[in-house]
Amino acid sequence: MKALGPIPAGFAAIDGVLAVGGKPVTQWAAQAGDTPLFLYEADRVRRRVAELRAAMPKRLALHYAVKANPFPPLLALMDGLVDGFDIASGGELEIVRGAGIDLAAVSFAGPGKRDREMEAAIRAGVTLNVESEAEARRAIRIGESLCLTPRLAIRVNPDFDLKGSGMKMGGGAKPFGVDAARVPELVREILASGADWQGFHIFAGSQALDAEAIAETQGQTLDLAARLALQSGAVPPRCNLGGGLGIPYFPGDTPVDLTLVGARLAERFERLPEVLQGTAFCIELGRYLVGESGIYIARVIDRKESHGEVFLVTDGGLHHQLAASGNFGTVVRRNYPSAIATRFGADVEEEASIVGCLCTPLDKLADKGGFPRADVGDLIAVFCAGAYGASASPANFLGQGPALEMLV
Numbered sequence: 067m068k069a070l071g072p073i074p075a076g077f078a079a080i081d082g083v084l085a086v087g088g089k090p091v092t093q094w095a096a097q098a099g100d101t102p103l104f105l106y107e108a109d110r111v112r113r114r115v116a117e118l119r120a121a122m123p124k125r126l127a128l129h130y131a132v133k134a135n136p137f138p139p140l141l142a143l144m145d146g147l148v149d150g151f152d153i154a155s156g157g158e159l160e161i162v163r164g165a166g167i168d169l170a171a172v173s174f175a176g177p178g179k180r181d182r183e184m185e186a187a188i189r190a191g192v193t194l195n196v197e198s199e200a201e202a203r204r205a206i207r208i209g210e211s212l213c214l215t216p217r218l219a220i221r222v223n224p225d226f227d228l229k230g231s232g233m234k235m236g237g238g239a240k241p242f243g244v245d246a247a248r249v250p251e252l253v254r255e256i257l258a259s260g261a262d263w264q265g266f267h268i269f270a271g272s273q274a275l276d277a278e279a280i281a282e283t284q285g286q287t288l289d290l291a292a293r294l295a296l297q298s299g300a301v302p303p304r305c306n307l308g309g310g311l312g313i314p315y316f317p318g319d320t321p322v323d324l325t326l327v328g329a330r331l332a333e334r335f336e337r338l339p340e341v342l343q344g345t346a347f348c349i350e351l352g353r354y355l356v357g358e359s360g361i362y363i364a365r366v367i368d369r370k371e372s373h374g375e376v377f378l379v380t381d382g383g384l385h386h387q388l389a390a391s392g393n394f395g396t397v398v399r400r401n402y403p404s405a406i407a408t409r410f411g412a413d414v415e416e417e418a419s420i421v422g423c424l425c426t427p428l429d430k431l432a433d434k435g436g437f438p439r440a441d442v443g444d445l446i447a448v449f450c451a452g453a454y455g456a457s458a459s460p461a462n463f464l465g466q467g468p469a470l471e472m473l474v
């Protein structure tokens with residue numbers, strides 16, 4: 067048997083069925099009318115934001131990285147909970163606009179911004195986190211042609227990375243941001259152009275669980291921001307310290323010690339260098355805010371045995387949950403937390419693999435896990451499905467189409 071990842075705390079059963087948002091998932095599936103189905107639990111998101119606010123210094127604003135989950139009802143919920151939104155494409159700009167979000171609180175990072183995307187952002191008053199000198203110059207030109215003042219921050223490619231992070235986004239040669247050494251000159255160029263200078267965006271990595279490493283990176287980020295400010299001779303109005311906080315997905319993973327991260331950042335804020343004393347700071351988080359709120363539900367369509375192994379074949383699969391199948395940025399396939407939702411909490415009775423309905427051996431949601439015996443009609447649940455699930459999976463592969471989604 068292979069271990070399954072840890073199920074986030076606080077999930078319970080009602081009459082033996084996994085409950086989400088106070089109701090058994092069978093009821094949500096009946097209400098939705100079909101499976102597969104993503105359920106996002108609003109209360110879990112609210113609690114997560116409250117925990118963060120309680121642990122972090124008051125001075126730190128909280129932004130939501132839309133790419134983790136752009137489901138419009140979830141964005142509407144987030145709108146009442148966070149201080150700003152970070153987007154990474156013109157498509158996400160239209161999504162946040164559609165959700166009624168104040169676009170003055172939105173920043174737009176990401177390499178390869180097209181002119182029309184930058185034009186839409188400048189018209190909307192969105193801050194562009196420019197990823198290169200050439201992009202900064204294009205933004206300035208577009209602003210001039212529109213007779214609008216673009217709001218520009220510089221995404222910095224830091225000269226360090228976040229240790230232990232699942233995805234390194236800084237340090238060394240990267241397509242993201244402007245190398246730190248070249249930033250001061252670009253700051254001066256932006257100031258000289260008359261653009262509305264917004265400061266720095268410094269993102270060193272994501273999906274880290276080690277609080278010490280996160281705190282160390284935040285310290286390095288503040289040091290770098292101070293150094294760049296001094297070298298450019300300009301106070302940054304804002305500084306986005308990036309994200310990095312991860313969630314446990316795999317056997318042995320443990321949650322981030324938020325108290326430690328908050329305390330260390332508070333200490334740093336107390337002795338900020340002069341040049342950053344007027345700067346407004348934020349962090350941008352996706353996965354940490356919404357990942358554990360999401361549960362992916364699929365129905366067992368067939369139960370079969372092959373060479374002595376049990377396969378629970380579901381109507382879901384990697385086309386909705388690419389990450390759980392191990393095909394989204396992981397080297398070694400390990401099991402996400404999963405369960406038989408209609409026998410939640412029952413004793414383990416057998417070893418089984420939960421597979422999807424796609425005709426590829428990659429389509430595996432749980433490999434040789436220990437489960438209560440499940441049969442055709444049972445529902446399975448994959449946990450930690452709230453981030454990089456529905457929107458980061460190839461829904462059209464094999465003509466399957468997207469899953470249903472509900473905020474509950």
Ligand SMILES: *Cc1c(COP(=O)(O)O)cnc(C)c1O
Pocket residue numbers: 131133134152175269272273308309310311350351352353354453
């Ligand atoms: C993806 C991304 C995030 C969000 O990362 P999470 O791991 O979901 O918190 C934040 N900022 C930038 C620049 C990103 O590219």
